[in-house]
Amino acid sequence: MTYEWLPHGSVTDPKGFTAAAAAAGIKVSGAPDLALILCEKTATAAAVFTKNRVESDTVTVCRRHAADGSARAFIDNSGNANCCTPDGLAVAEGICAATAAALGLAPQDVLPASTGIIGESLPLAPIEKALPTLVANLSASGGIACAEAIMTTDTVPKHRALTYTGPDGATITLGAIAKGSGMIHPNMGTMHALITTDATITAPLLKKALCAAVDDSFNMISIDGDTSTNDTVAIMASGLAKAPAIALENEAYRAFAEALKTLCIALAKDIAADGEGASQLLICQVLDAASTADARQVAKSVISSSLVKTAIYGGDANWGRIICACGYAGVPIDPAKIDITVKSGAGFATVCEKGRATGISRREINYIFKQPPLTLEIKLGQGKAEAEAYGCDLTERYVAINAEYEV
């Protein structure tokens, strides 16, 4: 399957979507903090959420509104998570009601998302006040402004779009915006990703394709091991590409699911590379595992290790930390079967064979470590399953950002 990545792609590339962003005043900095994305007709919709047992009231309301498999709009605020506050549920419902009123929709057609500080009440008034202007500004070029409005500690906005030609010859577009970049860990790896497409697809298959894509992308990121209360990945499908409807798990479904996964993996890497304080993307490939679940667990364990992350940051060939993180992953690995190779643009070096040092010099390994991005390839020698996880190094900047976090 070949994909064409669209320059400056985002949620407004698929047919049928407009978007707008505003600085509503939720962030004290005055930066943009509210994004609205509208589908011109009722879209098929699906969403997946954080598995944290403490969840934002915004997540609770979004889950409820997505349950019927259809939606018209995403509304996403940054600057406040709307979580663990006395009035959170009323605020989340108020956001949807105000958005629906401004657009002439029913509240359950609106899928909300929030990100920011936990435990401080999110004021509804600034959002209500900003909505008329937001609606007036909706345009087919508003996607990137939305990517900017949902940023918190992200340093770059994340937005992508791709097209592919399905087996029936129709061209389908998928677009997305996403945000990181702290409190990110498996079990819904990203804070937010809002995805749009002009494919025509049934709600159950859209949900199935979304879950599969998320498992191999956002759920394979770890920035800091903290699973957020607000993680949300949601998709709307407008059907306006006028491609034949995807209603069976046939070739057309597989092409769509593959394209969605490709989009999500690209965004997952974008998020990992822009992890709080990160200086580089880190990829961990686990091969020859007994099962996909095992491969994922080992890959996530390595990518989550503070000691691996600081070693990468230091350009330090302390690969013992990698095998150590394999050992405590909670998977029945056999150390005597493990091979580890570090790879980068500078080349590759097998540092460990059958669980023991190969004797390659630290200087040689350091040379590869210092040419990011780095891929850590771990062969478990137990089967044929594999997985890939995405993370970043751990720097002093991560600490500084999180020691002084303000909205």
Place this chain on the structure above:
Amino acid sequence: MTYEWLPHGSVTDPKGFTAAAAAAGIKVSGAPDLALILCEKTATAAAVFTKNRVESDTVTVCRRHAADGSARAFIDNSGNANCCTPDGLAVAEGICAATAAALGLAPQDVLPASTGIIGESLPLAPIEKALPTLVANLSASGGIACAEAIMTTDTVPKHRALTYTGPDGATITLGAIAKGSGMIHPNMGTMHALITTDATITAPLLKKALCAAVDDSFNMISIDGDTSTNDTVAIMASGLAKAPAIALENEAYRAFAEALKTLCIALAKDIAADGEGASQLLICQVLDAASTADARQVAKSVISSSLVKTAIYGGDANWGRIICACGYAGVPIDPAKIDITVKSGAGFATVCEKGRATGISRREINYIFKQPPLTLEIKLGQGKAEAEAYGCDLTERYVAINAEYEV
């Protein structure tokens, strides 16, 4: 039960133990790196080890030697973990053989431990060369030098001893040395703790008391979430206090087990407070849990959260990160029942009641945050079980230490 803490206490306070340390040349810095502790008669012994599936060959040999429930000596090197190297097993056996030869013992009477870098061969020659002098220097005042010799990134040596009077009127002494301070996480929370006592106790009861003490102390520490390949806690009991033998789970056993746990918890706090780069100890008390296992898991989740740890470092009242870490602990908590109180020398503040913000001002919370050490008290509202975990804040210094780690 009352305990008397001995000033400058260590492994040489219980009757029957001598110790010595040396700079054998394993550390390139030339700092002390080898510790020897001898019991003048065959001691009852027990040990517990890392649960990491990748383990040091030194751990493998120590486990084998401790299996018969008796020992005469501890030999502990820093500067090299003797892990994942081609000749690690031969080196571990060589250390025990050389120690045994120098002391006139059988190799299986020697319990070895190693800590330091993984994947680089530990040279045996410097250890063999140092042993005669070590043996010649064994003395009843050598315990603290041993605590210094097993340090890696620790900034202070950890050593303690206490006495108590058993139900039969006999005075029993327990002493220990321990080291942290990175790659520390539940499932054998410390790198090394070597414990001595002059109690008389059977091997099965010594093992039972040790496991119980470790579960409530070293296994409740997390510095960075990385479970080491080399964690070792071992104890020798000389029987030289001439107290009646502990052979049943009676009052005398419970008094001993309680004293051992008290010693281990004190050392666990010492290790947590001296975590790599740490500026303060952090205690998390979980109360009203459905089970002890649940309480431990939630406490460890909170203490392990990078975001909680950086917030504490920043003196920032971002308590949402605390409840967030409760939510992803993997325990069936009910957020609507959770109360959170932060406590310090400056007072206390209940920041969250029944899962929602109490509205106490951030300034007021910050005042408490800035008077370390801080205790985070979390009531789950589900039962009567409780647990306490020990950690530290996460600072730029942790990153700097681990980005440039050298032996």
